Amino acid sequence: MTSTVVSVPMPTVPRRRRTPEDVASAAPVYGPRRVLLAAPRGYCAGVDRAVIAVEKALEAYGPPIYVRKQIVHNLHVVHTLEEQGAIFVDETDEVPEGARLIFSAHGVSPAVVQSAKDRNLQTIDATCPLVTKVHREAVRFARDDFDILLIGHEGHEEVEGTYGEAPEHMQIVNGPEDVDKVTVRDPEKVIWLSQTTLSVDEAMHTVNLLRERFPTLQDPPSDDICYATSNRQAAIKKIAPEADLVLVVGSANSSNSVRLVEVALEYGAKASYRVDFANEVDESWFEGVATVGVTSGASVPENLVQDVLNLLAEYGYGDVEEVVTAEEDIIFSLPKEIRATLKAMGDSSRGLGGRRRADES
Numbered sequence: 001m002t003s004t005v006v007s008v009p010m011p012t013v014p015r016r017r018r019t020p021e022d023v024a025s026a027a028p029v030y031g032p033r034r035v036l037l038a039a040p041r042g043y044c045a046g047v048d049r050a051v052i053a054v055e056k057a058l059e060a061y062g063p064p065i066y067v068r069k070q071i072v073h074n075l076h077v078v079h080t081l082e083e084q085g086a087i088f089v090d091e092t093d094e095v096p097e098g099a100r101l102i103f104s105a106h107g108v109s110p111a112v113v114q115s116a117k118d119r120n121l122q123t124i125d126a127t128c129p130l131v132t133k134v135h136r137e138a139v140r141f142a143r144d145d146f147d148i149l150l151i152g153h154e155g156h157e158e159v160e161g162t163y164g165e166a167p168e169h170m171q172i173v174n175g176p177e178d179v180d181k182v183t184v185r186d187p188e189k190v191i192w193l194s195q196t197t198l199s200v201d202e203a204m205h206t207v208n209l210l211r212e213r214f215p216t217l218q219d220p221p222s223d224d225i226c227y228a229t230s231n232r233q234a235a236i237k238k239i240a241p242e243a244d245l246v247l248v249v250g251s252a253n254s255s256n257s258v259r260l261v262e263v264a265l266e267y268g269a270k271a272s273y274r275v276d277f278a279n280e281v282d283e284s285w286f287e288g289v290a291t292v293g294v295t296s297g298a299s300v301p302e303n304l305v306q307d308v309l310n311l312l313a314e315y316g317y318g319d320v321e322e323v324v325t326a327e328e329d330i331i332f333s334l335p336k337e338i339r340a341t342l343k344a345m346g347d348s349s350r351g352l353g354g355r356r357r358a359d360e361s
């Protein structure tokens, strides 16, 4: 059985860098060099839960444990779990009949659940509960015969999963540019839902445009853009106006990480770049830079942020001030299939998934 590789190899040897002296002589820096470190940043409760679910499954059942798609959108996390025996696949038909399969934090459509059943796979659902909430809304409003406008990025795994709950009632609206293309059966019976990791501002702009077309457009029962996405954007909005440069740690396929770069630029950062690892930082970005903002997406372990801070310190940015805009204490129970196994094994140590502290990542 050949499995499609859905992860990407880790970068190898860091390239040769220009020295801090070279960078300093390239452009003058006005004012003291400093870092504004966003808080909250990094792991959210849904990511932590999903990663712990894979770790615990490996411990409890032994490898291989199959995982459909990347468990969370982070290269480092995926690679680390691969080393422990997880096998990442694109689709259920790549998994041997009867094997154990974990669904990723982004959720799956009912068709995927059915295809896993058809192969007698033993599934563990690590879908974030906040994604499941959107699925339930889709099912409920489809049952009530609404036209559902799902604001989100077509092709993203989460959007595919949510759309799959009620394809006959749903249209995907990628952003403001799609608003004119929307057609509905009854303009009085339309609701919008959204992907959990969008830019809050852009999603609201899209909603406002939709509402101009459909004045009685209904809002979701509660926010679909999740607390972690909103909080990380709020923190970078506070830092960006003061920052000459904002570095976002996160992977290219991580929607919330990519949004953080956009939000930083929109709120006044002079430049902003996303990197998976510290060795991707280009030191020419530091030329003439006094204040560097640093944050990370919701699927990023803290050690990757610390690597970036260590690099910054080498270039004179050792003065780090944490800018705290919210405290997060949300935790989610582990998937029920894992809880049952842990209970049977007498393991109650990590019955819950929650935000992992920096020293545990």
Ligand code: SF4
Pocket: 044, 045, 046, 047, 105, 128, 129, 130, 131, 196, 197, 226, 227, 228, 229, 256, 298
């Ligand atoms: S970013 Fe939000 S929706 Fe996604 S896993 Fe984290 S808490 Fe859940």
